[in-house]
Amino acid sequence: MRVDFHGVTTPPDVFAGWAREVEEAGYDSLWMSETRHDPFIGLTAAALQTERVAIRTGLAVVFARNPMTTAMLSNDLQLVSGGRFSLGIGSQLKTHITRRFSMPWDKPAARMREYVRALHAIWDCFETGGRLRFRGEFYRHTVMSPFFNPGPNPYGRPRILVAGVGPLMTELAGELGDGFLAHIISTRRLLEEQTLPALRTAREKAGRSMEGYELHATPIVATGSTEEELRAEVERAKVEIAYYASIPSYAPVLELHGLEDLRDELHRLAHLGRGDEVVDVIDDEVVETFAIVGEPAVAAKKIHERFDGIATSLAFFRQQGGTPEAWRPLYEELRKLQASAG
DSSP, rough: OOOEEEEEEEOOOHHHHOOOOOOOOOOOOEESSSSSOOHHHHHHHHHHTSSEEEEEEEEEEEEGGOOOOOHHHHHHHHHTTTTTTEHHHHHHHHHHIIISSSOOOOOOHHHHHHHHHHHHHHHHHHOOOOOOOOEEEEEEOOOOOOOOOOOOHHHHHHHHEESSSHHHHHHHHHHOOOOEEEEEEEEOOHHIIHHHHHHHHHHHHHHOOOOEEEEEEHHHHHHHHHHHHHHOOOOOOOOHHHHHTSSSSGGGHHHHHHHHHHHHHHHHHHHOOOGGGGGGGGHHHHHHHHHSSSSSHHHHHHHHHTTTTTTTTEEBBBOOOHHHHHHHHHHHHHHHHHHHHH
Protein backbone atom coordinates (compact mmCIF):
# COMPACT_ATOMS: atom_id res chain seq x y z
CA MET A 1 0.00 0.00 0.00
CA ARG A 2 1.56 3.27 -1.15
CA VAL A 3 1.64 6.25 1.16
CA ASP A 4 0.99 9.53 -0.66
CA PHE A 5 0.85 13.22 0.20
CA HIS A 6 -2.32 15.22 -0.47
CA GLY A 7 -2.53 19.01 -0.68
CA VAL A 8 -6.18 19.92 -0.23
CA THR A 9 -6.45 23.72 -0.04
CA THR A 10 -2.79 24.51 -0.65
CA PRO A 11 -1.85 27.48 -2.89
CA PRO A 12 0.26 26.45 -5.93
CA ASP A 13 3.38 28.33 -4.84
CA VAL A 14 3.32 26.70 -1.40
CA PHE A 15 2.58 23.30 -2.91
CA ALA A 16 5.55 23.63 -5.25
CA GLY A 17 7.73 24.48 -2.27
CA TRP A 18 6.61 21.30 -0.51
CA ALA A 19 7.13 19.05 -3.53
CA ARG A 20 10.84 18.33 -3.19
CA GLU A 21 10.47 17.92 0.59
CA VAL A 22 7.72 15.35 0.01
CA GLU A 23 9.78 13.49 -2.57
CA GLU A 24 12.87 13.40 -0.35
CA ALA A 25 10.78 12.13 2.55
CA GLY A 26 9.86 9.09 0.47
CA TYR A 27 6.19 9.63 -0.34
CA ASP A 28 5.08 7.82 -3.49
CA SER A 29 2.70 10.38 -5.00
CA LEU A 30 1.66 14.02 -4.76
CA TRP A 31 -2.06 14.71 -4.97
CA MET A 32 -3.77 18.09 -5.26
CA SER A 33 -7.50 18.75 -4.97
CA GLU A 34 -9.55 21.29 -6.86
CA THR A 35 -10.87 23.40 -3.99
CA ARG A 36 -9.49 26.94 -3.68
CA HIS A 37 -6.92 26.54 -6.44
CA ASP A 38 -6.57 24.88 -9.84
CA PRO A 39 -4.78 21.55 -9.27
CA PHE A 40 -3.22 21.51 -12.73
CA ILE A 41 -1.22 24.65 -11.91
CA GLY A 42 0.02 23.41 -8.55
CA LEU A 43 0.92 20.00 -9.94
CA THR A 44 2.77 21.51 -12.89
CA ALA A 45 4.85 23.57 -10.48
CA ALA A 46 5.44 20.46 -8.35
CA ALA A 47 6.42 18.37 -11.36
CA LEU A 48 9.15 20.85 -12.24
CA GLN A 49 10.56 20.56 -8.71
CA THR A 50 10.67 16.75 -8.57
CA GLU A 51 12.02 13.75 -10.45
CA ARG A 52 10.46 10.59 -8.99
CA VAL A 53 7.21 11.21 -7.15
CA ALA A 54 3.99 10.61 -9.11
CA ILE A 55 1.73 13.62 -9.82
CA ARG A 56 -2.05 13.22 -9.49
CA THR A 57 -5.19 15.33 -9.37
CA GLY A 58 -7.29 14.20 -6.47
CA LEU A 59 -9.67 15.28 -7.76
CA ALA A 60 -10.23 17.60 -10.72
CA VAL A 61 -13.84 18.78 -11.17
CA VAL A 62 -14.31 17.75 -14.77
CA PHE A 63 -17.89 18.95 -15.19
CA ALA A 64 -16.46 22.46 -14.76
CA ARG A 65 -14.46 21.87 -17.97
CA ASN A 66 -15.20 20.30 -21.32
CA PRO A 67 -13.35 17.11 -22.32
CA MET A 68 -11.06 18.92 -24.77
CA THR A 69 -9.83 21.31 -22.07
CA THR A 70 -9.17 18.43 -19.68
CA ALA A 71 -7.52 16.33 -22.37
CA MET A 72 -5.13 19.14 -23.30
CA LEU A 73 -4.26 19.95 -19.68
CA SER A 74 -3.67 16.30 -18.86
CA ASN A 75 -1.60 15.67 -21.96
CA ASP A 76 0.63 18.65 -21.14
CA LEU A 77 1.05 17.66 -17.50
CA GLN A 78 1.95 14.13 -18.56
CA LEU A 79 4.61 15.67 -20.79
CA VAL A 80 5.94 18.11 -18.19
CA SER A 81 6.13 15.41 -15.50
CA GLY A 82 7.88 12.89 -17.72
CA GLY A 83 5.00 10.43 -17.60
CA ARG A 84 4.29 10.69 -13.86
CA PHE A 85 0.78 12.13 -14.14
CA SER A 86 -2.57 10.47 -13.39
CA LEU A 87 -5.90 12.21 -13.84
CA GLY A 88 -8.19 11.81 -10.83
CA ILE A 89 -11.65 13.10 -11.67
CA GLY A 90 -15.00 13.67 -10.01
CA SER A 91 -18.38 15.18 -10.71
CA GLN A 92 -18.72 17.46 -7.64
CA LEU A 93 -22.21 18.31 -6.39
CA LYS A 94 -25.01 19.79 -8.48
CA THR A 95 -25.06 23.06 -6.52
CA HIS A 96 -21.40 23.72 -7.25
CA ILE A 97 -21.59 22.78 -10.92
CA THR A 98 -24.67 24.86 -11.68
CA ARG A 99 -24.22 27.80 -9.30
CA ARG A 100 -20.45 28.11 -8.79
CA PHE A 101 -19.24 27.06 -12.24
CA SER A 102 -22.41 27.91 -14.17
CA MET A 103 -22.24 24.62 -16.07
CA PRO A 104 -24.95 22.08 -16.92
CA TRP A 105 -25.87 19.22 -14.60
CA ASP A 106 -27.95 16.25 -15.61
CA LYS A 107 -27.50 12.48 -15.56
CA PRO A 108 -24.10 12.74 -13.81
CA ALA A 109 -23.13 9.08 -14.19
CA ALA A 110 -24.08 9.01 -17.87
CA ARG A 111 -22.30 12.32 -18.42
CA MET A 112 -19.16 11.05 -16.69
CA ARG A 113 -19.20 7.86 -18.77
CA GLU A 114 -19.33 9.93 -21.93
CA TYR A 115 -16.69 12.31 -20.60
CA VAL A 116 -14.17 9.50 -20.10
CA ARG A 117 -14.87 8.10 -23.56
CA ALA A 118 -14.41 11.58 -25.03
CA LEU A 119 -11.03 11.93 -23.32
CA HIS A 120 -9.85 8.70 -24.90
CA ALA A 121 -11.19 9.71 -28.30
CA ILE A 122 -9.25 12.97 -28.12
CA TRP A 123 -6.07 11.25 -26.96
CA ASP A 124 -6.50 8.72 -29.77
CA CYS A 125 -6.57 11.63 -32.20
CA PHE A 126 -3.40 13.09 -30.68
CA GLU A 127 -1.70 9.72 -30.92
CA THR A 128 -2.68 8.66 -34.41
CA GLY A 129 -3.41 11.92 -36.17
CA GLY A 130 -6.69 10.42 -37.33
CA ARG A 131 -9.97 12.26 -37.64
CA LEU A 132 -11.70 13.30 -34.43
CA ARG A 133 -15.28 12.10 -34.61
CA PHE A 134 -16.79 11.95 -31.16
CA ARG A 135 -20.53 12.50 -31.00
CA GLY A 136 -22.40 11.89 -27.77
CA GLU A 137 -25.45 13.02 -25.88
CA PHE A 138 -23.54 15.63 -23.89
CA TYR A 139 -20.32 16.31 -25.83
CA ARG A 140 -19.35 16.61 -29.48
CA HIS A 141 -15.74 16.87 -30.64
CA THR A 142 -15.43 16.75 -34.40
CA VAL A 143 -12.65 19.19 -35.36
CA MET A 144 -8.90 18.78 -34.84
CA SER A 145 -6.68 20.38 -37.44
CA PRO A 146 -2.92 19.65 -37.40
CA PHE A 147 -2.15 23.17 -36.09
CA PHE A 148 -3.96 22.36 -32.83
CA ASN A 149 -2.93 18.70 -32.49
CA PRO A 150 0.07 18.25 -30.14
CA GLY A 151 0.77 14.82 -31.59
CA PRO A 152 1.71 11.62 -29.75
CA ASN A 153 2.81 11.98 -26.14
CA PRO A 154 6.15 10.17 -25.70
CA TYR A 155 5.01 9.04 -22.24
CA GLY A 156 1.62 7.74 -23.34
CA ARG A 157 -1.74 8.85 -22.08
CA PRO A 158 -2.43 9.47 -18.36
CA ARG A 159 -4.24 6.93 -16.25
CA ILE A 160 -7.77 7.95 -15.24
CA LEU A 161 -9.06 7.44 -11.71
CA VAL A 162 -12.74 8.14 -11.07
CA ALA A 163 -14.22 9.26 -7.74
CA GLY A 164 -17.56 7.99 -6.57
CA VAL A 165 -19.81 7.04 -3.69
CA GLY A 166 -23.00 5.62 -5.20
CA PRO A 167 -23.31 2.44 -7.29
CA LEU A 168 -23.57 4.07 -10.73
CA MET A 169 -20.37 6.09 -10.48
CA THR A 170 -18.57 3.18 -8.82
CA GLU A 171 -19.56 0.81 -11.62
CA LEU A 172 -18.44 3.36 -14.20
CA ALA A 173 -15.07 3.65 -12.45
CA GLY A 174 -14.66 -0.10 -12.63
CA GLU A 175 -15.70 -0.36 -16.25
CA LEU A 176 -13.77 2.56 -17.78
CA GLY A 177 -11.27 3.79 -15.20
CA ASP A 178 -7.80 2.70 -14.21
CA GLY A 179 -8.63 3.29 -10.58
CA PHE A 180 -11.18 4.46 -8.02
CA LEU A 181 -10.98 7.37 -5.60
CA ALA A 182 -12.83 6.47 -2.40
CA HIS A 183 -14.63 9.25 -0.55
CA ILE A 184 -12.98 10.55 2.60
CA ILE A 185 -15.69 9.09 4.86
CA SER A 186 -15.34 5.62 3.36
CA THR A 187 -15.02 2.85 5.94
CA ARG A 188 -13.61 -0.64 5.58
CA ARG A 189 -17.14 -2.02 5.73
CA LEU A 190 -18.29 0.22 2.88
CA LEU A 191 -15.30 -0.72 0.74
CA GLU A 192 -15.59 -4.46 1.43
CA GLU A 193 -19.37 -4.81 1.20
CA GLN A 194 -20.25 -2.35 -1.55
CA THR A 195 -17.36 -0.68 -3.35
CA LEU A 196 -15.06 -3.60 -4.18
CA PRO A 197 -17.85 -5.98 -5.28
CA ALA A 198 -19.22 -3.29 -7.60
CA LEU A 199 -15.79 -2.58 -9.04
CA ARG A 200 -15.03 -6.28 -9.60
CA THR A 201 -18.39 -6.93 -11.26
CA ALA A 202 -18.01 -3.94 -13.56
CA ARG A 203 -14.53 -4.97 -14.61
CA GLU A 204 -15.59 -8.54 -15.25
CA LYS A 205 -18.42 -7.33 -17.49
CA ALA A 206 -15.92 -5.18 -19.38
CA GLY A 207 -13.59 -8.15 -19.78
CA ARG A 208 -10.97 -6.63 -17.50
CA SER A 209 -9.35 -7.91 -14.29
CA MET A 210 -8.49 -6.11 -11.07
CA GLU A 211 -4.78 -6.58 -11.72
CA GLY A 212 -3.10 -3.19 -11.77
CA TYR A 213 -6.32 -1.45 -10.76
CA GLU A 214 -5.92 1.27 -8.13
CA LEU A 215 -8.10 2.04 -5.13
CA HIS A 216 -7.04 5.23 -3.38
CA ALA A 217 -8.24 6.15 0.11
CA THR A 218 -7.96 9.57 1.76
CA PRO A 219 -9.21 9.18 5.32
CA ILE A 220 -9.79 12.06 7.70
CA VAL A 221 -7.00 11.77 10.26
CA ALA A 222 -6.97 13.32 13.73
CA THR A 223 -3.56 12.85 15.28
CA GLY A 224 -1.31 14.66 17.72
CA SER A 225 1.55 14.05 20.12
CA THR A 226 -0.19 15.50 23.19
CA GLU A 227 -3.68 15.14 24.64
CA GLU A 228 -4.37 18.80 23.88
CA GLU A 229 -3.29 18.48 20.25
CA LEU A 230 -5.30 15.32 19.79
CA ARG A 231 -8.47 16.83 21.25
CA ALA A 232 -8.16 19.83 18.95
CA GLU A 233 -7.73 17.47 16.00
CA VAL A 234 -10.82 15.48 16.99
CA GLU A 235 -12.86 18.68 17.04
CA ARG A 236 -11.55 19.56 13.59
CA ALA A 237 -12.46 16.07 12.35
CA LYS A 238 -16.00 16.53 13.68
CA VAL A 239 -16.40 19.64 11.52
CA GLU A 240 -15.24 17.77 8.42
CA ILE A 241 -17.42 14.73 9.10
CA ALA A 242 -20.46 16.90 9.83
CA TYR A 243 -20.05 18.71 6.52
CA TYR A 244 -19.89 15.59 4.39
CA ALA A 245 -22.38 13.54 6.40
CA SER A 246 -25.02 16.29 6.03
CA ILE A 247 -24.93 16.03 2.22
CA PRO A 248 -27.93 13.92 1.11
CA SER A 249 -26.03 12.01 -1.58
CA TYR A 250 -23.71 10.59 1.07
CA ALA A 251 -26.58 9.34 3.26
CA PRO A 252 -26.12 5.66 2.19
CA VAL A 253 -22.76 5.62 3.99
CA LEU A 254 -24.50 6.57 7.25
CA GLU A 255 -27.31 4.10 6.64
CA LEU A 256 -24.85 1.24 6.16
CA HIS A 257 -23.60 1.86 9.69
CA GLY A 258 -27.07 2.15 11.22
CA LEU A 259 -26.85 5.92 11.64
CA GLU A 260 -30.23 6.83 10.18
CA ASP A 261 -31.07 8.99 13.19
CA LEU A 262 -27.89 10.97 12.70
CA ARG A 263 -28.67 11.30 9.00
CA ASP A 264 -32.14 12.66 9.72
CA GLU A 265 -30.91 15.13 12.35
CA LEU A 266 -28.16 16.46 10.09
CA HIS A 267 -30.61 16.95 7.24
CA ARG A 268 -33.11 18.62 9.57
CA LEU A 269 -30.55 21.12 10.85
CA ALA A 270 -29.30 21.83 7.34
CA HIS A 271 -32.86 22.39 6.11
CA LEU A 272 -33.52 24.84 8.96
CA GLY A 273 -30.38 26.78 8.16
CA ARG A 274 -28.79 25.79 11.45
CA GLY A 275 -25.60 24.46 9.94
CA ASP A 276 -23.53 25.76 12.84
CA GLU A 277 -25.20 23.17 15.06
CA VAL A 278 -24.41 20.05 13.01
CA VAL A 279 -21.04 19.57 14.70
CA ASP A 280 -22.78 19.16 18.05
CA VAL A 281 -24.46 15.92 16.93
CA ILE A 282 -21.19 14.29 15.85
CA ASP A 283 -20.04 12.36 18.91
CA ASP A 284 -16.73 10.56 19.48
CA GLU A 285 -18.15 7.22 18.34
CA VAL A 286 -19.10 8.70 14.98
CA VAL A 287 -15.65 10.23 14.69
CA GLU A 288 -14.07 6.82 15.29
CA THR A 289 -16.32 5.31 12.63
CA PHE A 290 -15.38 7.70 9.85
CA ALA A 291 -11.97 9.06 10.86
CA ILE A 292 -8.62 7.79 12.07
CA VAL A 293 -7.97 8.99 15.63
CA GLY A 294 -4.90 8.61 17.84
CA GLU A 295 -1.34 9.65 18.47
CA PRO A 296 0.92 8.74 15.51
CA ALA A 297 1.69 5.12 16.43
CA VAL A 298 -1.96 4.37 17.23
CA ALA A 299 -3.22 6.19 14.13
CA ALA A 300 -0.78 4.26 11.94
CA LYS A 301 -2.08 0.96 13.32
CA LYS A 302 -5.70 2.00 12.72
CA ILE A 303 -4.90 3.05 9.14
CA HIS A 304 -3.27 -0.32 8.52
CA GLU A 305 -6.24 -2.19 10.01
CA ARG A 306 -8.79 -0.22 8.00
CA PHE A 307 -7.16 -0.22 4.58
CA ASP A 308 -4.58 -3.00 4.37
CA GLY A 309 -5.51 -5.50 1.68
CA ILE A 310 -8.11 -3.11 0.22
CA ALA A 311 -6.47 0.18 -0.76
CA THR A 312 -3.49 0.27 -3.08
CA SER A 313 -2.62 3.77 -1.87
CA LEU A 314 -3.70 6.31 0.71
CA ALA A 315 -3.09 9.89 1.74
CA PHE A 316 -3.99 11.73 4.95
CA PHE A 317 -6.85 14.23 4.70
CA ARG A 318 -6.93 17.58 6.43
CA GLN A 319 -8.70 20.55 4.87
CA GLN A 320 -6.07 22.99 6.12
CA GLY A 321 -2.71 22.75 7.80
CA GLY A 322 -1.68 19.36 6.43
CA THR A 323 1.97 20.25 5.86
CA PRO A 324 4.71 17.67 5.23
CA GLU A 325 6.16 18.49 8.64
CA ALA A 326 2.78 18.07 10.37
CA TRP A 327 2.31 14.62 8.83
CA ARG A 328 5.94 13.48 9.35
CA PRO A 329 5.41 11.57 12.66
CA LEU A 330 2.42 9.67 11.29
CA TYR A 331 4.16 8.97 7.98
CA GLU A 332 7.22 7.56 9.76
CA GLU A 333 5.11 5.38 12.07
CA LEU A 334 3.11 4.00 9.16
CA ARG A 335 6.28 3.22 7.20
CA LYS A 336 7.75 1.39 10.21
CA LEU A 337 4.54 -0.59 10.64
CA GLN A 338 4.47 -1.58 6.98
CA ALA A 339 8.12 -2.62 7.09
CA SER A 340 7.56 -4.82 10.15
CA ALA A 341 4.47 -6.38 8.52
CA GLY A 342 6.58 -7.38 5.52
